[in-house]
Amino acid sequence: MNSIRYSLFPLVVCAASATAQAQTTGTITGRVTNSNGGAVEAVSVGLEGQAKGAITDEQGRFRIRQVAPGQYTLVVSSVGLKTEQQTVTVTAGQAATANFMLAESAAELREVTVQGARTNKFNRPNSVDVAKMPLSNLENPQVYATVGKELLTEQLVFSVDDASRNVPGLQKMWEPTGRSGDGGSFYASRGFVVSSQLRNGVAGGVTSTIDAINLEKLEVIKGPSATLYGSALTSFGGLLNRVTKKP
Structure with missing residues (x-):
């Protein structure tokens, strides 16, 4: 109670x-x-x-x-x-x-203007390595993505696998096999298997996970235009080109 x-x-x-x-x-x-x-x-x-x-x-x-x-x-x-x-x-x-x-009013509302000044600080307007000549993004017919050093530093990237997560349409398939000539991790691009076998536009195969300590940027070309670098190191799905830091 x-x-x-x-x-x-x-x-x-x-x-x-x-x-x-x-x-x-x-x-x-x-x-x-x-x-x-x-x-x-x-x-x-x-x-x-x-x-x-x-x-x-x-x-x-x-x-x-x-x-x-x-x-x-x-x-x-x-x-x-x-x-x-x-x-x-x-x-x-x-x-x-x-x-x-x-009563109804015929007064008009004042005009409102919205301005945006946000820019992508990680954008790369041009690339020398992708087309093997200095072309801007609008002039280059190839489909590619660039992961620059600013983004690598911002995300504390430790390997090429970490950097590749910023590339749309590129999906990691499996880890490095350790066999000679395999080229590190394998990825799926445009329905084909690709791997990182290029360094500064020339052959640079590896057999394990690639450390990003010496990486200036990662450029990924999508589609058959990647054969511009040679069919032995690329596929019709594209390629991964590692651009190293300059001394």
């Missing part, structure tokens, strides 16, 4: 405080209509200079609760309608009523 009393005590206290607050504050109610007498929904109704307000419902009605007694200026505004104001006097324990009729 005592436990029931203790559990009901907080409810009684809350109800008493809510009743006391209702007796010391007032309420503002009303309805917003247009020039044709129809209800206006989603109109902003607020007390000027106060952080209290409401939004009209489907019937154009609004209610602002727990308003301290006093005189207020009620401001009603909506897009496409003229803003109206009305002085309201709030009495403790009572509801003040304020109705509005809003």
Whole structure:
């Protein structure tokens, strides 16, 4: 029995405080209509200079609760309608009523301009190694991706396998086999198997995971244009070319 009393005590206290607050504050109610007498929904109704307000419902009605007694200026505004104001006097324990009729407004909203200045700091606008000549990305017909030293440093890349994760369309298949001539890890590109057997555009086969300590950038050419470097070191799926750091 005592436990029931203790559990009901907080409810009684809350109800008493809510009743006391209702007796010391007032309420503002009303309805917003247009020039044709129809209800206006989603109109902003607020007390000027106060952080209290409401939004009209489907019937154009609004209610602002727990308003301290006093005189207020009620401001009603909506897009496409003229803003109206009305002085309201709030009495403790009572509801003040304020109705509005809003006329259409021909005022146009001010133009909003959104500007973006975000740039990709890892972008490489050109490549000398991919086409074997200094061409920009727009001039180069080959499909390729470059993982530069800035991105390698940002991601704390330790191997070519880690760097290859930044190349879209390149999926690692299996780890290095350790056999001579295999070229490290194997990847899938354009439906063919490729491996990193090029270093600075010439043969540079490895038999284990390639450390990125001496890697300046990783360039991946996709598609049969990779045979520009020789069919013995590439495939129709593409190639991985490791560009090393210059002393």
